[in-house]
Amino acid sequence: MEPIFxxxxxxxPEEKVKFIHHSFQNRTVSMRSFTSI
Known part of the structure; x- marks a missing residue:
């Protein structure tokens, strides 16, 4: 999880808001992409 931070x-800040909003909309997809980083 650390690389995300x-x-x-x-x-x-505005990119952060979009990123967080997007990741909440696509939680399962984003969790998969985070683990691949």
Whole structure:
């Protein structure tokens, strides 16, 4: 899970909001993509 926090930390606030919103909409898909990072 740690790499996600590094990615979020590098994002602009508005990108972070979009990313989090998108990941909540597609929770299962995003969890799969996170594990592949």
């Amino acid at each position: 590094y990615v979020l930390g590098a994002m602009k």
